[in-house]
Amino acid sequence: MSLQTPLPATIGLPRLIAGGLVRYGLILALVAVFAAFSVATPTFLTPANLQSILVNNFTLLAIVSIAMTFAVASGGIDLSVGTAMDFASFAFVSLVLAGQPVAVAALAGLAAGAFVGAFNALLISRIGVSPFLATLGTLFIGRSVQQLLTNGGNPVYLPPNGVPEAFRFLGHGTIAGFPVPLAAAIVVIAAAAVVFARTRFGRVILSIGIQPGVVRYSGIAAPAHVAVTFILVGLIAAIAGLILTATVTTYIPSSGNAFLLNAIGATFIGTTLSPLGRPNVGGTVLGALLLSIVANGLLLTDLNFYWQQVGTGTLIFAVLALSFINRKAAGTA
Amino acid sequence: MSAEVEFAPSGFSAAEPPPRPAGNIAAAALRFGSLIAFAAILIIFSLTAPYFLSIGNIGNVLGQSAISGVLAIGLTIVLIAGGSNVVTGGIDLSLAANMGLSAAVYASLTQLGYGDATAIAAAILTGALIGTVNAIAVVYAGIVPLLTTLAVMNVVAGLELVLTGNTVLPASTPFLSALSASDAFGIPVLAYVLLGFTAITTAIVQYTPLGLCLYAVGEFPDAARAAGLPLRRLLAGAFVASGVSGGIAGILSVSYLSGSTTGAGEMLLPVVVTALLGSVFSRRLVPTITGTLLSALLVGFLVNGFQLLNISSTLVSGVQGVLILIVVSATTLLRRQEA
Numbered sequence: 056m057s058l059q060t061p062l063p064a065t066i067g068l069p070r071l072i073a074g075g076l077v078r079y080g081l082i083l084a085l086v087a088v089f090a091a092f093s094v095a096t097p098t099f100l101t102p103a104n105l106q107s108i109l110v111n112n113f114t115l116l117a118i119v120s121i122a123m124t125f126a127v128a129s130g131g132i133d134l135s136v137g138t139a140m141d142f143a144s145f146a147f148v149s150l151v152l153a154g155q156p157v158a159v160a161a162l163a164g165l166a167a168g169a170f171v172g173a174f175n176a177l178l179i180s181r182i183g184v185s186p187f188l189a190t191l192g193t194l195f196i197g198r199s200v201q202q203l204l205t206n207g208g209n210p211v212y213l214p215p216n217g218v219p220e221a222f223r224f225l226g227h228g229t230i231a232g233f234p235v236p237l238a239a240a241i242v243v244i245a246a247a248a249v250v251f252a253r254t255r256f257g258r259v260i261l262s263i264g265i266q267p268g269v270v271r272y273s274g275i276a277a278p279a280h281v282a283v284t285f286i287l288v289g290l291i292a293a294i295a296g297l298i299l300t301a302t303v304t305t306y307i308p309s310s311g312n313a314f315l316l317n318a319i320g321a322t323f324i325g326t327t328l329s330p331l332g333r334p335n336v337g338g339t340v341l342g343a344l345l346l347s348i349v350a351n352g353l354l355l356t357d358l359n360f361y362w363q364q365v366g367t368g369t370l371i372f373a374v375l376a377l378s379f380i381n382r383k384a385a386g387t388a
Numbered sequence: 389m390s391a392e393v394e395f396a397p398s399g400f401s402a403a404e405p406p407p408r409p410a411g412n413i414a415a416a417a418l419r420f421g422s423l424i425a426f427a428a429i430l431i432i433f434s435l436t437a438p439y440f441l442s443i444g445n446i447g448n449v450l451g452q453s454a455i456s457g458v459l460a461i462g463l464t465i466v467l468i469a470g471g472s473n474v475v476t477g478g479i480d481l482s483l484a485a486n487m488g489l490s491a492a493v494y495a496s497l498t499q500l501g502y503g504d505a506t507a508i509a510a511a512i513l514t515g516a517l518i519g520t521v522n523a524i525a526v527v528y529a530g531i532v533p534l535l536t537t538l539a540v541m542n543v544v545a546g547l548e549l550v551l552t553g554n555t556v557l558p559a560s561t562p563f564l565s566a567l568s569a570s571d572a573f574g575i576p577v578l579a580y581v582l583l584g585f586t587a588i589t590t591a592i593v594q595y596t597p598l599g600l601c602l603y604a605v606g607e608f609p610d611a612a613r614a615a616g617l618p619l620r621r622l623l624a625g626a627f628v629a630s631g632v633s634g635g636i637a638g639i640l641s642v643s644y645l646s647g648s649t650t651g652a653g654e655m656l657l658p659v660v661v662t663a664l665l666g667s668v669f670s671r672r673l674v675p676t677i678t679g680t681l682l683s684a685l686l687v688g689f690l691v692n693g694f695q696l697l698n699i700s701s702t703l704v705s706g707v708q709g710v711l712i713l714i715v716v717s718a719t720t721l722l723r724r725q726e727a
Contacts, residue, residue, distance in 0.1 A: 178713060178717065182717045182720055182721060183720040183721075184713070184716045184717055184720055185716070188664060188712060188713075188716045189713065189716070191657070191660070191661065191664075191709075191712065192709040192710070192712045192713035192716070193709065193713075194657070194709070195657070195661065195705045195706060195708050195709025195712070196705075196706050196709035196710060196713075197709075198705045198706070198709075199702055199703055199704075199705050199706025199707075199709065200706065202700075202702035203700075203702065203703075203706075207700070207702055208702070316538060316541075316542075319534070319538065320535070320538060320539075323532070323534070323535050327531075327532075327535070359550065360549075361546055361549035361550045361553070361554065362546065362550055363546070364542055364543075364545060364546030364549060365542075365543050365546030365547055365550060366546075367542055367546075368539050368540070368541070368542025368543035368544075368545075368546055369539075369543055371538075371539045371542065372525070372536075372539035372540065372543065375525075375529075375531050375535055375536070375539060376525060376529045376531060379529045379530045379531050380529055380530075
């Protein structure tokens with residue numbers, strides 16, 4: 056829409072409906088998918104399954120997607136979130152296996168994730184490499200390093216009887232009946248929401264994403280903010296890595312990469328379906344929830360496993376297409 | 389200047405802004421630096437592995453690079469028409485999955501008893517169809533390419549699983565045998581296919597007005613619109629062309645592996661790296677078809693040299709990562725110096 060287009064004297068009903076569809080498109084999509092699976096499968100709407108969606112599907116994806124949201128908010132993207140997860144996971148398992156206390160091992164894991172982030176930060180903010188290319192390079196190097204560390208990609212198992220209690224707690228424990236991984240995800244989500252809504256740092260990185268030039272002219276140290284953002288991305292991804300490791304009590308090389316594309320999907324679904332078209336924590340969480348529900352629901356249908364992938368892709372595609380077409384109709388595109 | 393003609397499409401230089409000496413020096417330094425690095429790698433390998441520089445081995449590398457080369461060239465067309473921003477600009481993440489599905493279509497048709505002509509047409513049509521879906525979604529629904537092709541990649545990879553049941557479909561036809569054969573010098577036919585494909589796309593993209601339009605759409609969309617270029621049709625065409633490349637790569641992979649196999653998705657990131665690396669072999673550091681061919685061969689020679697020296701192939705992705713970081717960092721630093 057060019058600036059010359061005169062504003063309509065009255066907002067017509069079709070435009071109002073289309074605008075509403077954009078505003079609530081993601082929630083509508085969630086409700087529709089939820090309703091469809093409730094009708095289509097007998098077991099979807101049981102409490103046990105709903106809990107399974109949250110704990111098994113949603114938790115890790117949500118945390119990684121929040122990490123991705125920070126990267127996208129600053130105008131970039133991080134293809135190495137899986138690498139940060141894997142490095143954290145490897146450090147964690149190795150140190151636990153070496154007999155170190157779980158707390159020490161967990162801290163080392165977080166440090167390993169932050170290290171991956173710092174490597175990206177160096178490339179992006181000091182040298183000026185575009186985030187896509189920098190993190191792509193990190194992803195490739197990380198894959199090689201993991202294979203070298205594990206003799207060509209062998210998993211590192213913890214012996215079943217040698218798993219410390221605190222380790223098990225992180226993956227399978229409950230706090231007052233509430234699963235620990237889910238609690239961790241909620242803490243990460245809440246913290247991210249606070250950072251974006253209430254802190255100067257959050258506002259600055261959003262502005263860098265929207266108008267980098269303006270930020271530069273206003274005297275804000277944009278590179279430093281971007282650097283902190285990417286270290287933060289690595290750190291948050293590391294949390295997901297620790298939880299993944301604690302859940303399966305194994306480090307599997309390059310397993311974190313499985314989350315990469317879905318995290319990008321969740322973040323961008325949240326971005327495109329939000330009223331402002333900006334990366335935002337709420338949208339990302341709803342996006343991750345949508346993907347989790349679709350993954351779980353398709354699993355419960357009688358569909359062949361292979362058709363499930365087709366179904367997921369088609370659904371994401373349909374949601375995106377509808378939102379963009381609506382946006383055009385509403386004149387906000 | 390004459391040395392640069394090979395990399396500098398004459399059709400495009402007309403649209404260049406007036407040359408900035410500092411920028412040219414920086415770009416030339418990087419381009420020659422990367423060519424020197426390429427040569428150094430070749431020399432090191434040929435000194436340490438005697439067989440490396442034989443005609444048969446070079447042919448082998450060309451043949452082994454054929455599939456990723458064709459895919460990377462397809463992606464390069466999208467990079468050219470979509471512009472340099474990888475998130476909102478040109479990217480086609482569905483290419484590797486496209487190759488997998490096209491290969492599966494080819495293999496299953498031959499298993500059903502159809503002839504080569506039908507199978508070839510169907511594989512290329514499959515690729516073109518996937519490209520068309522991308523094109524419609526990007527150009528007419530306005531979804532950013534990264535998301536569009538991500539979703540399409542999922543759908544296509546799923547369809548491949550449905551079609552093949554995640555198993556290997558063997559295929560053998562006269563055409564496939566001819567493709568996987570070698571000539572009298574021991575050079576695989578696939579090597580010639582790669583060179584032929586590169587020559588044709590180079591001719592179209594670097595030496596015709598159509599190719600010039602693609603660059604204009606990608607780099608200066610506003611100017612292109614002002615000049616009355618059909619922006620949407622050109623961008624859509626680039627996605628369809630990329631899809632067709634996926635179909636062709638699918639046929640090549642059926643011939644190379646004697647059937648359709650699973651795990652095509654693993655080709656994706658190496659192909660993206662190859663296409664992105666290609667721009668260091670061009671005069672203005674933009675994506676070009678010949679640049680992409682050179683970068684595909686660079687990766688091919690690296691893998692091959694490692695194999696001959698018995699160095700673990702797991703190092704290849706690490707070397708690719710280091711390469712892309714060095715190249716991109718150097719580009720960025722040189723550009724900053726010039727500014």
